[in-house]
Amino acid sequence: MTERSTLAGGATLAITGSGGSGAVTAGLILLAAVGRAGYYGLLGRSAGPQIRGGESAAMLRFGPQPIECMGGRFDLLVGLDWENVARFADELPLDRTSLVLTDAQAGPIPEILVRSGAQVRSMPWKALADAQSEGRMNMVALGMVGAMLGLPLDALEAGARATLGDKGGRVLTSSLDCIRSGYSATDAAPVPPSALAPPVARWNISGNEAAGLGAVRGGVRFVAAYPITPASEVLEWLAPRLELLGGSLLQAEDELASINMIIGSSFGGVPSLTATSGPGLSLMVEGLGLAVASETPVVVVNVQRGGPSTGIPTKSEQSDLNIALHGLHGDAPHLVLAALGIRDCVYTVEWAVGLAEHLQTVAIVLSDQMLGQSRAIVDPPGDLPFGAVQHTPLQRLIGTDADPDHRRYRPTPDGVSPMALPGLPGGMYTAEGLEHGPGGAPSSRAIDHAEQLDKRLHKLTGFDYGHGWAEIRGEGDHLLLTWGSSAGPVFEAAERLRGSGTPTRAIALRLLAPLQRDALLEAIGAAGSILVVEQNQTAQCFAYLHSQRALPAHARSYARPGPLPLRPAEIMRALIGSHTREET
Amino acid sequence: MDTAIVTPTLRAKDYKSEVAPVWCPGCGHFAVLSAVTKALAHLKLPKERVAMISGIGCSSRLPAYVDAYGFHGIHGRALPLASGLKAARPDLTVIVAGGDGDGFSIGGNHFLHACRRNMDLTYIVMDNEVYGMTKGQASPTTQPDWAKSKLTPHGTGMRPFLPTAIALAAGASFIARGFAGDPNGLTKLLVEAIEHPGFAFLQVLSPCQTFRPEQKEWKHLVHPSDMAPTDDPVEAARFIQADDGMALGLFYVRRLPVWQPQHQPTATPADLEREFVL
Structure with a gap:
C-alpha cells in the first residue's frame, strides 16, 4: 500500500469517537507501540466537558526525532464513530492529502470533514470485531492502522499489554485478538519483529x-x-x-x-x-x-x-x-x-x-x-543539566548549634540566613508574615522594612542561576522568543525556517522571574527581526519583557489565546510574513 | 556518679519570650498566655519541641510571646498551617491559638475539617465576641442585637455561631470551655487538651476590656459544668444544646483515630523512574 511509504517515517494521526468507543485507549496503545518500534511520539487528547462519555479524540504524532508539538495537519483520521466530532473538528485540520478511515456502518462522515477534500476509505472494522469474542472496533482499527504505519505486530501487542495489563486477562486477550485480526486484514506486508528497536530504553x-x-x-x-x-x-x-x-x-x-x-x-x-x-x-x-x-x-x-x-x-x-x-x-x-x-x-x-x-x-x-x-x-531525563553554578547541590541552609547568631532574619551577604528547624535548642523564633526585625519580632519601623525588603529581593537577584534560565537553539538574524510550552512549536518553526534558507534563532525562557535581563539581551544580540510568541490574548510575556527593558523596540508580538494549540506554520507566517505551506 | 545530662526543670516564666504583648491592660489574653506557659512547664515540654501557630487578630499575637518555635501566619489559616507542620513533624507538640473571628469566620471551613481530620493538635480559641484588632466589629459569636459597631448599626441580625456544638458535629474528639478569669481551671484544661491524642478544641472566654467592657460581668455568669465529661456524642449534644454558653469544663472527650501519616521509606526516586521505561 502507498501509505507505508508516506507514513512509515513518521505521521500525525487522530482517533476520534464518542465516550466508550475506546479512542483514547487506542491512542495510548499506539503511543506505547511506536515507542517500542523505535520512534519518538507525542499523544495529546481532547475531551469535552462531560464527566463520563461525550466525545474524545486522541492525537498522535510520531517520528524519528523527538516530537515537541503537534503538526499543522493530520495525515490520518481514524473515525470510530462521528458522534459530536464537529465539536472539535477545528482541532483536526485535514487537507487533500489526508486520509480518513472509518467504517461505513458508523454513519455518514460529517460535512465539516468532507469539505477538507481528504480521501475517505471505509474499513470493515465492525464486521471483524463481531467475528471475535467480545471483539471491539477500536482494537481492530488499531491493528489495521498499525500495519499501515509499518509498525511490527509485536510492538502493538506489547503496547496493548502495557496499557491494558491491569484490566485483566479477558479484556487483554480479546483486544490482542482484535489487533491481530485488523493487522492481518490489510494488504501491507508484515514488518519483522522489533525491526526498529531503539538503542536506549526510552520513557x-x-x-x-x-x-x-x-x-x-x-x-x-x-x-x-x-x-x-x-x-x-x-x-x-x-x-x-x-x-x-x-x-x-x-x-x-x-x-x-x-x-x-x-x-x-x-x-x-x-x-x-x-x-x-x-x-x-x-x-x-x-x-x-x-x-x-x-x-x-x-x-x-x-x-x-x-x-x-x-x-x-x-x-x-x-x-x-x-x-x-x-x-x-x-x-x-x-x-x-x-x-x-x-x-x-x-x-x-x-x-x-x-x-x-x-x-x-x-x-x-x-x-x-x-x-x-x-x-x-x-529520552530518559538524566541528571539536572543546569544546576546553579556555585551552589551544588541546591539545598536549604539549615541552622545548627554552631551558628554564632540565631536571629532568623538577620541580613547576610547573599541575603540567605540559616533557618533553624523546630527541635534545635536555642534556635527558637516565630516565623512572621508581619514585617519584622532581624530576630523575627514584628516591626513597623522604616529601617527594618527597608532591610528586610532588600534582603528578600537581593537574595534572588544576586544569585547566579547559570545557564538554565533559557533554552537557545540555532543561529540567525531572525529570532523567535517564547516561554513555557510554546517552546515546542517555536523550536520546530525555527528549525523549518532554517531548513528553508531563513536562519532563525529560538530562545525559550525557563526562568521568567527574576528575569535574566543581561543574559537575554546578549542572546537577542542584533537580531534583525524578533517575534515574541505565546498562547494568550494580551501578550503577557511581551508586555513583561518590555516592562523590564529586555526587548529592542522593533520586537513584535504573536499572541493568541487557546484552546487551539500553537502550530509551527502560523508562527513561521507571523515571523516572515510569507505564505508557508502547512506541513507536519 | 550519674553523669546523665539532666535538663533543668523549666518554670512557667521560662517559657515567656522577651517580646512585650500589644494587648490592652486588663485583656483576658494575658491570662491565657500565662496558662499556656504554666501548662508547658507542668508537662515539662522542651521549648524547642513546641510550636505555637496562629493566624491574625489580637489573640493570634500569642506565639511571639512564648519562647518556643512559632508561626504567625495569615488571617484564618492557622489550622492548615499547623496541620501541615504536624503532618511533617509528628514529634512536635503543636498548639494553635487564635480568636473567634479568625477561627469561626474567615477560617470557619478549616475549623470544620480540622475537627474531622482529628490530627493531634490543640486549638485554643480566645473568644471575646468581637474583632479587637480592627477596632470593634461584630464577630460570628456576637449576639444579633449588639449594635455598638458602625459596621452593623442595627446588630448583625444573625444568631451566633455555637463553637462547641459545631465542633461536636464536625467530629472533634475533645471539647472544653475555659475562662480567662479562672487561671487554674484554664491551666488544667490546657494540660488535658495538650495530652489528648487528637484534635482538642478549647474555647476560652476571654473578655475584651476595650470594645466589650460589659464582659467584665462574665466572672459572675460563668459556672462549672454540671455534667461529667462524656464520651457519648448524643449526651454531649444534649448538654451543649442546653448550655447557656457559660459552663466551664471538659464536656466531651473520645478516643478517635488520629490522622497522621507515618511512612517508612522503601524506595528512592530512582526506583520510581522504572515505571516510565518502555
Missing part, C-alpha cells in the same frame, strides 16, 4: 507525571493539595509514591488550606509542594505572600488552563503568567519558572524545588494542560 511519560517526578527528585516529601483539572494527575501520581519515599500527601479542604499546609510542613523542615490550576492559584496568592515574607520555601506547580474564572478547564492556555508574576500584594519577589516540554517538566520542577529551598522563597512553575495531560516517548 513513556506525561507532563503531569514528569512534574511529580521532578518534585521528588528535588527532594519534595510533603504535598498538600485540592483536586483540580488539569493538575489532578500530578497529585494522583504523587500520593502513593510519596508514601514509598517516606513522605505523604494530604488532600486539603481547599486551596487556601493546601498552600498554608505546605508552608507549615516546610517550616518543619520538609521540602513541600502543591499543584493546582488557575482558580486554585488565585486562592493561594495570599499564602504565597506569607511564604515570601516568612522566607519559607514552597513550590507551586500551576497547570494552566483556559481562563479567566472557570474558563475552559480541559483545554490549554498560557494566560496565568501575569498572576504568577504580579499576583502578590506588596513587594514580594519570588521565582517564576515555566516548563518547556513534557520531558522538561522533570527538570524545571526539580530545579524549582532546589532554588526555592536554597533561596528560602516561593517558586511558581507554570505548566499547562497541553504539557500536563499529553504523553510522550522521550
Whole structure:
C-alpha cells in the first residue's frame, strides 16, 4: 500500500469517537507501540466537558526525532464513530492529502470533514470485531492502522499489554485478538519483529507525571493539595509514591488550606509542594505572600488552563503568567519558572524545588494542560543539566548549634540566613508574615522594612542561576522568543525556517522571574527581526519583557489565546510574513 | 556518679519570650498566655519541641510571646498551617491559638475539617465576641442585637455561631470551655487538651476590656459544668444544646483515630523512574 511509504517515517494521526468507543485507549496503545518500534511520539487528547462519555479524540504524532508539538495537519483520521466530532473538528485540520478511515456502518462522515477534500476509505472494522469474542472496533482499527504505519505486530501487542495489563486477562486477550485480526486484514506486508528497536530504553511519560517526578527528585516529601483539572494527575501520581519515599500527601479542604499546609510542613523542615490550576492559584496568592515574607520555601506547580474564572478547564492556555508574576500584594519577589516540554517538566520542577529551598522563597512553575495531560516517548531525563553554578547541590541552609547568631532574619551577604528547624535548642523564633526585625519580632519601623525588603529581593537577584534560565537553539538574524510550552512549536518553526534558507534563532525562557535581563539581551544580540510568541490574548510575556527593558523596540508580538494549540506554520507566517505551506 | 545530662526543670516564666504583648491592660489574653506557659512547664515540654501557630487578630499575637518555635501566619489559616507542620513533624507538640473571628469566620471551613481530620493538635480559641484588632466589629459569636459597631448599626441580625456544638458535629474528639478569669481551671484544661491524642478544641472566654467592657460581668455568669465529661456524642449534644454558653469544663472527650501519616521509606526516586521505561 502507498501509505507505508508516506507514513512509515513518521505521521500525525487522530482517533476520534464518542465516550466508550475506546479512542483514547487506542491512542495510548499506539503511543506505547511506536515507542517500542523505535520512534519518538507525542499523544495529546481532547475531551469535552462531560464527566463520563461525550466525545474524545486522541492525537498522535510520531517520528524519528523527538516530537515537541503537534503538526499543522493530520495525515490520518481514524473515525470510530462521528458522534459530536464537529465539536472539535477545528482541532483536526485535514487537507487533500489526508486520509480518513472509518467504517461505513458508523454513519455518514460529517460535512465539516468532507469539505477538507481528504480521501475517505471505509474499513470493515465492525464486521471483524463481531467475528471475535467480545471483539471491539477500536482494537481492530488499531491493528489495521498499525500495519499501515509499518509498525511490527509485536510492538502493538506489547503496547496493548502495557496499557491494558491491569484490566485483566479477558479484556487483554480479546483486544490482542482484535489487533491481530485488523493487522492481518490489510494488504501491507508484515514488518519483522522489533525491526526498529531503539538503542536506549526510552520513557513513556506525561507532563503531569514528569512534574511529580521532578518534585521528588528535588527532594519534595510533603504535598498538600485540592483536586483540580488539569493538575489532578500530578497529585494522583504523587500520593502513593510519596508514601514509598517516606513522605505523604494530604488532600486539603481547599486551596487556601493546601498552600498554608505546605508552608507549615516546610517550616518543619520538609521540602513541600502543591499543584493546582488557575482558580486554585488565585486562592493561594495570599499564602504565597506569607511564604515570601516568612522566607519559607514552597513550590507551586500551576497547570494552566483556559481562563479567566472557570474558563475552559480541559483545554490549554498560557494566560496565568501575569498572576504568577504580579499576583502578590506588596513587594514580594519570588521565582517564576515555566516548563518547556513534557520531558522538561522533570527538570524545571526539580530545579524549582532546589532554588526555592536554597533561596528560602516561593517558586511558581507554570505548566499547562497541553504539557500536563499529553504523553510522550522521550529520552530518559538524566541528571539536572543546569544546576546553579556555585551552589551544588541546591539545598536549604539549615541552622545548627554552631551558628554564632540565631536571629532568623538577620541580613547576610547573599541575603540567605540559616533557618533553624523546630527541635534545635536555642534556635527558637516565630516565623512572621508581619514585617519584622532581624530576630523575627514584628516591626513597623522604616529601617527594618527597608532591610528586610532588600534582603528578600537581593537574595534572588544576586544569585547566579547559570545557564538554565533559557533554552537557545540555532543561529540567525531572525529570532523567535517564547516561554513555557510554546517552546515546542517555536523550536520546530525555527528549525523549518532554517531548513528553508531563513536562519532563525529560538530562545525559550525557563526562568521568567527574576528575569535574566543581561543574559537575554546578549542572546537577542542584533537580531534583525524578533517575534515574541505565546498562547494568550494580551501578550503577557511581551508586555513583561518590555516592562523590564529586555526587548529592542522593533520586537513584535504573536499572541493568541487557546484552546487551539500553537502550530509551527502560523508562527513561521507571523515571523516572515510569507505564505508557508502547512506541513507536519 | 550519674553523669546523665539532666535538663533543668523549666518554670512557667521560662517559657515567656522577651517580646512585650500589644494587648490592652486588663485583656483576658494575658491570662491565657500565662496558662499556656504554666501548662508547658507542668508537662515539662522542651521549648524547642513546641510550636505555637496562629493566624491574625489580637489573640493570634500569642506565639511571639512564648519562647518556643512559632508561626504567625495569615488571617484564618492557622489550622492548615499547623496541620501541615504536624503532618511533617509528628514529634512536635503543636498548639494553635487564635480568636473567634479568625477561627469561626474567615477560617470557619478549616475549623470544620480540622475537627474531622482529628490530627493531634490543640486549638485554643480566645473568644471575646468581637474583632479587637480592627477596632470593634461584630464577630460570628456576637449576639444579633449588639449594635455598638458602625459596621452593623442595627446588630448583625444573625444568631451566633455555637463553637462547641459545631465542633461536636464536625467530629472533634475533645471539647472544653475555659475562662480567662479562672487561671487554674484554664491551666488544667490546657494540660488535658495538650495530652489528648487528637484534635482538642478549647474555647476560652476571654473578655475584651476595650470594645466589650460589659464582659467584665462574665466572672459572675460563668459556672462549672454540671455534667461529667462524656464520651457519648448524643449526651454531649444534649448538654451543649442546653448550655447557656457559660459552663466551664471538659464536656466531651473520645478516643478517635488520629490522622497522621507515618511512612517508612522503601524506595528512592530512582526506583520510581522504572515505571516510565518502555
